[in-house]
Amino acid sequence: MLWTALLLLGLAVLLLCARRTRRRNEPPLDKGMIPWLGHALEFGKDAAKFLTRMKQKHGDIFTVRAAGHYITVLLDSNCYDAVLSDVVSLDQSSYAQVLMKRIFSLELPNHNPESEKKRAEMHFQGSALTQLRSSMQNNLQHLLTPSEMGPKVSEWKKDGLFNFCYSLLFKTGYLTVSGAEKNNSAELEEIYEEFRRFDKLLPKLARTTENKEEKQIASSAREKLWKRLTPSHLDRKPERQSWLRNYVQHLQDEGVDAETQRRAMLLQLWVTQGNAGPTAFWLLGYLLTNPEALRTVREEIQGGKHLRPEEKQRKTPVFDSVLNETLRLTAAALITREVKQDKKICLSNGQEYLLRRGDRLCVFPFISPQMDPQIHQQPEMFQFDRFLNADGTEKKDFFKEGLRVKNPSVPWGTKDNLCPGRQFAISAIKELVFTILTRFDLELCDKNAKLPLVDPSRYGFGILQPDGDLEIRYRIRS
Numbered sequence: 001m002l003w004t005a006l007l008l009l010g011l012a013v014l015l016l017c018a019r020r021t022r023r024r025n026e027p028p029l030d031k032g033m034i035p036w037l038g039h040a041l042e043f044g045k046d047a048a049k050f051l052t053r054m055k056q057k058h059g060d061i062f063t064v065r066a067a068g069h070y071i072t073v074l075l076d077s078n079c080y081d082a083v084l085s086d087v088v089s090l091d092q093s094s095y096a097q098v099l100m101k102r103i104f105s106l107e108l109p110n111h112n113p114e115s116e117k118k119r120a121e122m123h124f125q126g127s128a129l130t131q132l133r134s135s136m137q138n139n140l141q142h143l144l145t146p147s148e149m150g151p152k153v154s155e156w157k158k159d160g161l162f163n164f165c166y167s168l169l170f171k172t173g174y175l176t177v178s179g180a181e182k183n184n185s186a187e188l189e190e191i192y193e194e195f196r197r198f199d200k201l202l203p204k205l206a207r208t209t210e211n212k213e214e215k216q217i218a219s220s221a222r223e224k225l226w227k228r229l230t231p232s233h234l235d236r237k238p239e240r241q242s243w244l245r246n247y248v249q250h251l252q253d254e255g256v257d258a259e260t261q262r263r264a265m266l267l268q269l270w271v272t273q274g275n276a277g278p279t280a281f282w283l284l285g286y287l288l289t290n291p292e293a294l295r296t297v298r299e300e301i302q303g304g305k306h307l308r309p310e311e312k313q314r315k316t317p318v319f320d321s322v323l324n325e326t327l328r329l330t331a332a333a334l335i336t337r338e339v340k341q342d343k344k345i346c347l348s349n350g351q352e353y354l355l356r357r358g359d360r361l362c363v364f365p366f367i368s369p370q371m372d373p374q375i376h377q378q379p380e381m382f383q384f385d386r387f388l389n390a391d392g393t394e395k396k397d398f399f400k401e402g403l404r405v406k407n408p409s410v411p412w413g414t415k416d417n418l419c420p421g422r423q424f425a426i427s428a429i430k431e432l433v434f435t436i437l438t439r440f441d442l443e444l445c446d447k448n449a450k451l452p453l454v455d456p457s458r459y460g461f462g463i464l465q466p467d468g469d470l471e472i473r474y475r476i477r478s
Helices: 002-018 040-045 047-058 077-084 093-104 113-124 127-143 161-178 185-200 202-207 212-228 243-253 258-273 276-288 291-303 317-330 366-370 422-439
Strands: 061-066 069-074 157-160 335-339 343-346 352-355 360-363 440-444 471-476
Touching (some): 040 047, 047 061, 069 077, 077 343, 077 360, 093 258, 113 127, 113 243, 127 161, 157 161, 161 185, 161 243, 161 258, 161 276, 161 422, 185 212, 185 258, 212 258
Parallel strands (some): 069 360
Antiparallel strands (some): 061 069, 157 471, 335 360, 440 471
């Protein structure tokens, strides 16, 4: 009798979900063929491919059903800022709490994205940024010493470019944001390896599609990282207040217990270190597989040798264009909000639509504006000078159907939700690439090698990661 009752209840829920119809002025509704599940499988398998298909079918706004949720996807980039600035009707904390629980086994009842953003801005911008850059540069140089890289640093070594970049930038970033002294190399390597094991499974954890073995791997990696990320490991010197130390102090002031503090530190470690390494991989990968781009960037670096260190990072229009182009091709975060009350939105063509309370709103800049062929010619191609004018200055003006596009690329978020650590991340990537190109001989093992394809499961989670690697060999110049 109990099983019969549960079955009938489940069928009733499915029928209720299936009954939803499009109301007047709502976006086109596409529920898919499977009751309740809808488009969840296709959405999760390759979000870019699925949403591109939906855009071709429905236009710049539509609502899809996925695992019982109704998700309105907005792909009109000129109205992103105006829509997402409404923090009353659109809430960013509810879904963030869901992901924190699924991915990090973390619950923060008082989590407030706005106040957290302001704390991060205090630490990653202004005068604090200068200190962070100095610490980051020192840590990177330390990791490139013979004691860290091995005594035979002038001999050729082989590695995968992804591992090479991710490892160096993760370790540099960890030492910088934790304020740790020069860590034991073996311990630092173990932290990196466990982080990578965890990070590889992150999309499946977010979608709750991991199998039993993967769940055990993720749990083991989290446990080991939590043990490493205890407050006692952090630098306590007042003059060197690190970001993680600052964050732990905030949690303690709010009365958060020690176990939750450790779990929250893993979240912060992923937020601050999960994207820089993959970005450096794609950037160096594009350069190594595009000789003209590599030659031009090297000439720019060589021409800036006479500049002071702080000027070298500012006067690099070619490199900045390469970085912007890399981010255009690989920054693929889904910006998600919960619709707390019925809301009217206006597209750039003047058409108005209603968002329904209880639905989710998703913005996916990767498709629009970044891969929109009406904005960027041959958007799937890497063009190192795409963001340069003919006179060598930064190109800012892009157009679609005669209208200027507000943001031709949105790698760091929208106007009111910009990543507070973006300048620090850019500095770290620049420092690594400049150091590699000036101090190392670096080349492909196979001169004709191509960049690997992206891992489609990473759409929605920041910078894309490759489905494979690019084999390189390197040595420090004598």
